[in-house]
Amino acid sequence: MLAAIAALLAPAAAPAADVFDQPFGPPSLRLTTGPPVSIGAPTVSGPLVQGQTLTASSGSWNPSATSATYQWQRDTGSGFADIAGATATTYTLVAADIGAHVRVHVIAANASGSGSADANGVGPIIAGDPVNAAAPVAQGSTVGGATLTASIGTWFPAGQSYSFKWQRDSGSGFADISGAAGPTYVTVPADVGASIRVRVTAINPFAAVVATSNTLGPITTGKPASTVAPVITGTAKRGVALAANSGAWTPAPTSYTYQWQTDTGAGWTDIAGAVTSSYLPLGIDIGNPLRVNVTATNAFGSTTAASAATANVAADPPLNVGTPSIAGTAKRTFTLTASPGSWTPAGATFTYQWQRDSGSGFADVSGATSPTYTLVAADVGATLRVVVTATNVDGTGTATSAQTATAVAAVPGSQQAPTITRAQRVGETLTTSDGTWNPAATSYAYQWQRRVNGTYVDISAATSKTYTLAAADAGTTVRSKVTATNADGTGVGYSGASPTVISPPVAPTTIAAPTGTLIDTNTLTIDPGVWTPSSTTFTYQWLRCPSGATALGGCVTVGAGQSYTLAGPDVGHTITARVTGTVSGISTVATSTFTADVQGRALTVVTAPQITGTVQVASVVHAVGALWSVPTNSDRYQWQRCATDGTACVDIPGATRKDYTVAVADKGKALAFHEAATSWGQAATADSAAAVVADQPVPVTVGAPLVTGTAQRTGNLQVSQGTWTNDPKGYTYSWQRCAADGTGCSAIAGETR
Numbered sequence: 001m002l003a004a005i006a007a008l009l010a011p012a013a014a015p016a017a018d019v020f021d022q023p024f025g026p027p028s029l030r031l032t033t034g035p036p037v038s039i040g041a042p043t044v045s046g047p048l049v050q051g052q053t054l055t056a057s058s059g060s061w062n063p064s065a066t067s068a069t070y071q072w073q074r075d076t077g078s079g080f081a082d083i084a085g086a087t088a089t090t091y092t093l094v095a096a097d098i099g100a101h102v103r104v105h106v107i108a109a110n111a112s113g114s115g116s117a118d119a120n121g122v123g124p125i126i127a128g129d130p131v132n133a134a135a136p137v138a139q140g141s142t143v144g145g146a147t148l149t150a151s152i153g154t155w156f157p158a159g160q161s162y163s164f165k166w167q168r169d170s171g172s173g174f175a176d177i178s179g180a181a182g183p184t185y186v187t188v189p190a191d192v193g194a195s196i197r198v199r200v201t202a203i204n205p206f207a208a209v210v211a212t213s214n215t216l217g218p219i220t221t222g223k224p225a226s227t228v229a230p231v232i233t234g235t236a237k238r239g240v241a242l243a244a245n246s247g248a249w250t251p252a253p254t255s256y257t258y259q260w261q262t263d264t265g266a267g268w269t270d271i272a273g274a275v276t277s278s279y280l281p282l283g284i285d286i287g288n289p290l291r292v293n294v295t296a297t298n299a300f301g302s303t304t305a306a307s308a309a310t311a312n313v314a315a316d317p318p319l320n321v322g323t324p325s326i327a328g329t330a331k332r333t334f335t336l337t338a339s340p341g342s343w344t345p346a347g348a349t350f351t352y353q354w355q356r357d358s359g360s361g362f363a364d365v366s367g368a369t370s371p372t373y374t375l376v377a378a379d380v381g382a383t384l385r386v387v388v389t390a391t392n393v394d395g396t397g398t399a400t401s402a403q404t405a406t407a408v409a410a411v412p413g414s415q416q417a418p419t420i421t422r423a424q425r426v427g428e429t430l431t432t433s434d435g436t437w438n439p440a441a442t443s444y445a446y447q448w449q450r451r452v453n454g455t456y457v458d459i460s461a462a463t464s465k466t467y468t469l470a471a472a473d474a475g476t477t478v479r480s481k482v483t484a485t486n487a488d489g490t491g492v493g494y495s496g497a498s499p500t501v502i503s504p505p506v507a508p509t510t511i512a513a514p515t516g517t518l519i520d521t522n523t524l525t526i527d528p529g530v531w532t533p534s535s536t537t538f539t540y541q542w543l544r545c546p547s548g549a550t551a552l553g554g555c556v557t558v559g560a561g562q563s564y565t566l567a568g569p570d571v572g573h574t575i576t577a578r579v580t581g582t583v584s585g586i587s588t589v590a591t592s593t594f595t596a597d598v599q600g601r602a603l604t605v606v607t608a609p610q611i612t613g614t615v616q617v618a619s620v621v622h623a624v625g626a627l628w629s630v631p632t633n634s635d636r637y638q639w640q641r642c643a644t645d646g647t648a649c650v651d652i653p654g655a656t657r658k659d660y661t662v663a664v665a666d667k668g669k670a671l672a673f674h675e676a677a678t679s680w681g682q683a684a685t686a687d688s689a690a691a692v693v694a695d696q697p698v699p700v701t702v703g704a705p706l707v708t709g710t711a712q713r714t715g716n717l718q719v720s721q722g723t724w725t726n727d728p729k730g731y732t733y734s735w736q737r738c739a740a741d742g743t744g745c746s747a748i749a750g751e752t753r
Helices: 002-009
Strands: 038-040 053-056 067-075 080-082 090-092 101-110 113-118 132-134 147-150 161-169 174-176 184-186 195-204 207-212 225-228 242-244 248-250 255-263 268-270 290-298 301-306 319-322 325-327 335-339 342-344 349-357 362-364 372-374 383-392 395-400 414-416 429-431 443-452 455-458 466-468 478-486 489-494 523-525 537-545 556-560 563-565 574-583 586-591 605-607 610-612 620-624 634-642 659-661 670-679 682-687 701-703
Touching (some): 038 113, 053 067, 053 101, 325 383, 335 349
Antiparallel strands (some): 053 090, 147 184, 255 268, 429 466, 478 489, 537 556, 670 682
């Protein structure tokens, strides 16, 4: 059957090339005019399977065709009939074609006409459902924990995708294994004793078809089995670490545990807490053999294997394998440090005894039993060594270091030179440090030196830790000389040289306060006074300081140059000038005496405020502000209601703008405009003349109301307000009914809109 399917699925022969312009036959037989005549039938190629695409060739024509059209046809047993819409050179087989034959009908055309020809029918067409030609294959070890793999088998037609489902038969038939849906599967303890297979589903657009693999099993246990026993490495000696490997196992374990054991003569027993892959034998183990049990575990269970026994554990007292040594300099007050050397086994504790040989052999130094020893006067001229005693639970051992060089006296030696603070100007003070000395000094003496003609010489009376640079130091450098003293003598250290000393300009003792009128907009000038030398040049910095200030603090820079024009923000502050005198790039800064507080210019009224506009109820009046003697920083306005003679004025609440709408409450009163202004350091007020409020005139019509609309029953009439003078604030309406001549009018009840 599969062979028959394969034959049906084999593609038809490849189509001949289109030959619209390649007629057959020798030239004498070629037609040159007339409609095309088929000399080579059209052909159809492609797999005869639902969903596959067939391709048509146009065949050969003489005379040549210039175009061709196609119509695919289907024969389901009653002859070939056109397939609707199938008019391309290709055709994709559909469900209606299953069991039928298919061909293509070709119409070739040229300028003289057309001709047609049919391809041979191909078929029957088979369904596109996947067909399993060779079953899936499951393979792999049947030992628990092994990985099984599945092939998809062979399918034709093929699936576009494949899915897997592994199954287990524990004696009641195969059932799906939860989660086992891939091409591989790792067997688990639940599979032990069961058989395993896989079902493969081939899927394409036409169907999903299942095929079942061969069966593997029964699955055997996968519990680890020892193939090589664990091995202990190391020497069986107290204090020497032993190590165990896990041995070799199959199947592979996922974890190991260890238990060391000892045999005291009554059989193997566990050593409490000895559960790692290494073990350090203790004193209690001496004379007994050791072994280790390794337990290997995986998902299928655990198995234990024992190593071979060690030799009996031996005692291990300390043994020196590296002589003790002494580090340090054999000099009084210096400290020597002992290293215990190297010992086996590890873990010993050490004690020390320093010894001195003053010419009669080594003898213990009383109380010198620590790893360090500081030399004393009795050690000068002698040599020293240290005896180290190592102790462990198995015993003790001793070792002696080599002797030191002969110990010598120790005057202070400079380890780090003294340093001086950075000062460079005549009048500034230098301070020296003592430096660092070894051995330590008990006291220090100081001498400052000045470089003269390339040599440093002592400065008379300059013997303290500080030194103030003098005029004689200008143009040269100075340094400090520190003499350190202890019981053995003295040592000398020198600081580095200072920068070349410079002599800055000298300012006068007092610089007078800036001169000028202390009112804003006036200009102040600073006189620097007399400086030494006279060639000193000056720069200036003007400072604004808090009221009443006589010293710097809280000041801000406001200007530069020898003069400064006072500004509004200076009012209420003092002013000082900082003068910088410079000679050859060297500067001195001095501050002048402070001025008194700066005052503001007087604030007076040049022109009083004025009220403009019609001063009557409901009118808007406007105030023209006052004209002041100096610019103002702020202006505040207040309308007031007064008696008609301008007295007894009171503020009108909320009336604080230049415009004011005269209220009914103002009737019979007068209005005044009050203005309060401030300038730098000043405040003043100004009042307008009082203006009497006039009554508001009665509204007068200057344009009669106009009635619009159709005057008929049910008609709707409307009226305008008309035009009025004197700014009416509201209107009322009353419709009236009159005679035809407009007389005899009377109000219509309720019509007031």
